[in-house]
Structure formats: C-alpha cells, structure tokens
Amino acid sequence: MLFVIKVGGNVIDNPVLLQSFLQDLTAIQGPKILIHGGGKIATRIGDQLGIESKYVDGRRITDAATIDVVTMVYGGLVNKQLVAKLQALGCNAIGMTGADANVIPAVKRPVKQIDYGFVGDIDPARLQVGPLKAMLDAGLTPVFAPLTHDGQGQMLNTNADTIASSLAIALSAHYKVRLIYCFEKKGVLRDAQDDDSVINLIDRTVYAQLMEQKALSDGILPKLDNAFAAIESGVKEVLIGHAADVRSNTTATVAGTLIR
Numbered sequence: 668m669l670f671v672i673k674v675g676g677n678v679i680d681n682p683v684l685l686q687s688f689l690q691d692l693t694a695i696q697g698p699k700i701l702i703h704g705g706g707k708i709a710t711r712i713g714d715q716l717g718i719e720s721k722y723v724d725g726r727r728i729t730d731a732a733t734i735d736v737v738t739m740v741y742g743g744l745v746n747k748q749l750v751a752k753l754q755a756l757g758c759n760a761i762g763m764t765g766a767d768a769n770v771i772p773a774v775k776r777p778v779k780q781i782d783y784g785f786v787g788d789i790d791p792a793r794l795q796v797g798p799l800k801a802m803l804d805a806g807l808t809p810v811f812a813p814l815t816h817d818g819q820g821q822m823l824n825t826n827a828d829t830i831a832s833s834l835a836i837a838l839s840a841h842y843k844v845r846l847i848y849c850f851e852k853k854g855v856l857r858d859a860q861d862d863d864s865v866i867n868l869i870d871r872t873v874y875a876q877l878m879e880q881k882a883l884s885d886g887i888l889p890k891l892d893n894a895f896a897a898i899e900s901g902v903k904e905v906l907i908g909h910a911a912d913v914r915s916n917t918t919a920t921v922a923g924t925l926i927r
C-alpha cells in the first residue's frame with residue numbers, strides 16, 4: 668500500500684500539531700508521499716511584501732507578483748522547512764515541485780469569466796511518475812509543494828488538494844493507493860460549528876444531501892471534489908481526517924470521513 672498524504676496550511680501553521688504530525692508520518696512504514704499546502708502562509712508573507720492576496724469565491728488570483736511569492740513560499744520556505752524537520756526525525760525526505768523531474772506538467776487555466784492568472788490545471792494522465800517510483804524504491808519520501816509548470820519555463824500555482832488527488836490517481840496504476848487528507852478538523856462535519864459532528868462515510872448521495880442542506884462551504888468543497896475524483900479514477904481508499912489521526916488512518920481502524 669502506498670500512502671499519499673496531504674497536509675493543509677492550518678496544520679503547518681501550528682508548530683505543536685505540525686511536529687507531532689511529522690513524527691507520526693515518520694513512523695508510518697512503507698512508501699509514502701507528502702503534499703503540503705500553505706495558502707495562509709503565502710498570504711501572510713505577501714502582506715509583509717506589500718503584495719495583497721486577491722480571491723474570487725475563495726480561490727487565489729495568481730498574478731505575476733503572486734506567482735513569485737508562492738514559488739518562494741511554497742517551493743522554498745515551507746517545502747524546505749518540512750524537509751529539514753523530517754530529516755531531523757529520521758525520515759529521508761526529498762523536496763519536490765511539479766517542475767522537478769517534470770512530474771506534474773500543467774496548463775495555465777484558460778481565461779473565461781475570471782482570469783485566475785498563473786494557475787495550473789492538471790491532467791493526471793500526463794503525470795510522469797517514473798522518477799517518483801525510483802525515489803520510493805530508494806527509500807525516499809517525496810514532499811510536494813503545490814506548484815506545477817507549463818513546460819515552457821513558467822511556474823504555475825495549483826491547489827494542494829488537487830495535486831494530492833492527481834498524484835494518487837497517477838500512482839494507482841502502479842500501487843494500491845490510500846489518499847489521506849489531513850487538516851485541523853476530525854473529518855467532514857455535519858455541522859461546521861460542531862467539531863464532533865463527523866460524518867463517517869460520504870458517497871455521492873450523501874454529498875448531494877449535504878450540499879442541499881448547505882452544510883459545506885469554503886475549503887472543504889475542493890477537498891471533497893478531489894476526493895471523489897480520486898475514488899472514481901482508480902484510488903482504492905480516500906480519507907479526510909484530523910492531522911493527529913494520521914497514524915490510525917493508515918491502519919484498518921480509520922478515524923474521520925471515508926469517501927466512497
């Protein structure tokens with residue numbers, strides 16, 4: 668079993684939670700890949716540089732100044748700090764973006780009503796997973812920043828949840844894959860205000876009901892869309908849960924929300 672594990676910006680921003688998450692990750696035996704976000708950190712550093720973050724429907728508009736900020740923050744600061752912390756724990760991590768070894772080629776999102784700027788859309792069928800297999804065979808743990816490239820020298824910003832599901836889909840041709848989304852809630856909640864209202868299982872029918880009840884908003888929506896894309900494209904298991912539950916989520920006794 669290959670574990671493809673995504674950790675969000677709210678966990679990365681919490682030093683205590685992050686450290687115990689990285690310890691748990693290190694303890695997971697067998698091949699694993701980490702994908703990290705960091706949207707909140709990019710916003711904070713952008714503010715410090717006088718580059719304001721702009722969003723449409725909760726999605727970042729990545730103009731020329733912003734792609735430089737996110738390349739520095741995701742590909743540099745966050746990625747290298749995670750790699751260094753994992754190395755300190757004895758996990759042989761190797762930092763990656765989608766440009767490295769050409770693992771994730773992307774196309775700049777076409778401009779329709781909204782110009783998202785330098786945002787990359789991915790086709791999982793175009794991913795080059797050969798170099799990743801070689802890294803995993805060598806005992807390395809790839810750590811991906813949410814960045815891709817257009818093959819013509821331009822870096823692109825891609826949502827970390829989407830990178831995780833695309834990698835999971837592409838690797839499912841070679842491994843039995845469990846995709847685990849780790850964030851700061853115990854799973855998908857029936858009531859976003861009640862941290863204990865975790866829904867154990869979500870299928871398309873339940874998803875439609877939750878949408879109708881307006882129980883879902885913000886960042887949980889792309890997470891669920893990406894989770895369904897994965898489960899419908901060859902990924903064996905998809906889980907959404909708390910970062911503190913990552914170890915049990917690699918066993919048979921899962922905590923959080925199972926997607927089916």
Ligand SMILES: Nc1ncnc2c1ncn2[C@@H]1O[C@H](COP(=O)(O)OP(=O)(O)O)[C@@H](O)[C@H]1O
Pocket residue numbers: 674675676677704828849850851852854855856857858859882883884885886887888
């Ligand atoms: N029903 C729900 N269950 C869980 N989270 C929800 C729900 N509705 C809205 N959310 C929000 O979605 C957020 C998760 O998305 P996001 O912040 O993008 O996570 P990450 O950075 O880990 O990818 C949660 O922090 C929560 O505020």
Ligand SMILES: CC(=O)N[C@@H](CCC(=O)OP(=O)(O)O)C(=O)O
Pocket residue numbers: 674675676677703704705706707709726727737786787813824825826827828886
């Ligand atoms: C295009 C796009 O949405 N890119 C995201 C990438 C970071 C991310 O996904 O971070 P979290 O997982 O912490 O939310 C952004 O710049 O916000």
